[in-house]
Amino acid sequence: MSIKERKKRDAGKMRSRILKAAMQLYVKGGYENVTMRRIAAKIEYSPGTIYLYFQNKNDIMLQLCYQGFERFLAHQDKLEKIADPLERLSAGGRYYLAFALENPELYELMFATKEIFKESGPDEESVPLRAFRKFAENVKACLDAGVFSDGQVETTAIALWATLHGLASLLIKGRLRFLPEESLAKVVEQAFAFSLRKRGE
Amino acid sequence: MSIKERKKRDAGKMRSRILKAAMQLYVKGGYENVTMRRIAAKIEYSPGTIYLYFQNKNDIMLQLCYQGFERFLAHQDKLEKIADPLERLSAGGRYYLAFALENPELYELMFATKEIFKESGPDEESVPLRAFRKFAENVKACLDAGVFSDGQVETTAIALWATLHGLASLLIKGRLRFLPEESLAKVVEQAFAFSLRKRGE
DNA sequence: TTTTTTACTGAACATTGATCATTTTGTCAA
DNA sequence: TTGACAAAATGATCAATGTTCAGTAAAAAA
Known part of the structure; x- marks a missing residue:
């Protein structure tokens, strides 16, 4: 597996984690319940990290x-x-x-x-x-x-x-x-x- | 006209002004374009004043x-x-x-x-x-x-x-x-x- | 080990809705 | 006109939002 591919897979994993957390928040309380800080808390990363994997909310x-x-x-x-x-x-x-x-x-x-x-x-x-x-x-x-x-x-x-x-x-x-x-x-x-x-x- | 009635009319006028400003903001840019501060600026009052006439947004x-x-x-x-x-x-x-x-x-x-x-x-x-x-x-x-x-x-x-x-x-x-x-x-x-x-x- | 690249942090910024002690304005009796 | 009370309005302040970015830690390469 090339370096580039592994990076991509890892990044994909990170994206999945973020999306999973976001989905949980969303189905529970709708749009305004999805906040970058709450997602970050759920995946145990800092808010800024999310912006490395997604452009914005x-x-x-x-x-x-x-x-x-x-x-x-x-x-x-x-x-x-x-x-x-x-x-x-x-x-x-x-x-x-x-x-x-x-x-x-x-x-x-x-x-x-x-x-x-x-x-x-x-x-x-x-x-x-x-x-x-x-x-x-x-x-x-x-x-x-x-x-x-x-x-x-x-x-x-x-x-x-x-x-x-x-x-x-x-x-x-x-x-x-x-x-x-x-x-x-x-x-x-x-x-x-x-x-x-x-x-x- | 009693004092109470006049007060009511004046309060009504104030409510109208607020609603008019809010409507203008709303039809132009939707929900997120309606902010208490923008309404306040339009009617030339401070943000807090709006809460004297309406419970909330x-x-x-x-x-x-x-x-x-x-x-x-x-x-x-x-x-x-x-x-x-x-x-x-x-x-x-x-x-x-x-x-x-x-x-x-x-x-x-x-x-x-x-x-x-x-x-x-x-x-x-x-x-x-x-x-x-x-x-x-x-x-x-x-x-x-x-x-x-x-x-x-x-x-x-x-x-x-x-x-x-x-x-x-x-x-x-x-x-x-x-x-x-x-x-x-x-x-x-x-x-x-x-x-x-x-x-x- | 040293250097370079990558991943991540978290303080900071501008806005938001909302609150409330303070100040201004208005009203009426003396 | 003055003094006292009531009503109206203020604006600083709070907590929370999305987003940014200089700086730090970790990992990889040399």
């Missing part, structure tokens, strides 16, 4: 965001085995909402943080795009199967994604708190079913 | 949020004159998106800020609810007219709201930037039309 948050997408994609991979297109899309929606509610902070970072992709290259920016493409494939399968009356794949995919994202966002941000607690899950489920043009169930 | 942001809803409701009042239910709902959606894109920061405060209603009483919390009820009325008119196959008003209203909110949020947060700039508006419009079960146009 935003850089760290961006990496957490990518980790979120990795988990998200892994989550969605379980759908592949479902043959029926509409059932697959429907399950995808349920997974989407479940992921958002189980990882509200991460979800926000991935889909509702404005400046997160500001300084990232086109390569990294395509990570979220990959997730959308996958989703769009499922939509296409439904269109091909004639589940929806015809329309463009992209438009339909965006409409459904927007509904899911809207529901997730409103739920997370407490904007549906006026609904009775016990009927919340049902209403959300039915709302998504409405967008899928499903009836009754 | 969150209190100020909450009031800005309510101002946002006032503007929003005024915006939506223009719909009343449209007789056709579906056309009214459709126009309401366009208004909704237009408002969100014209006031992205305010929109975020109103619909996508987590802790904003934390310390507010049930009275104040009902302000956003009023907006939803109004929207739900339009949905009910559509259901009564048989525009959608039957379903509960609340569920349908939430599904449509979620779609609008999702589109607004994704647009504002730049998550639809992968679409070509020139087709963006069209795609968004069609996506909402899809949720409304409109075809072609």
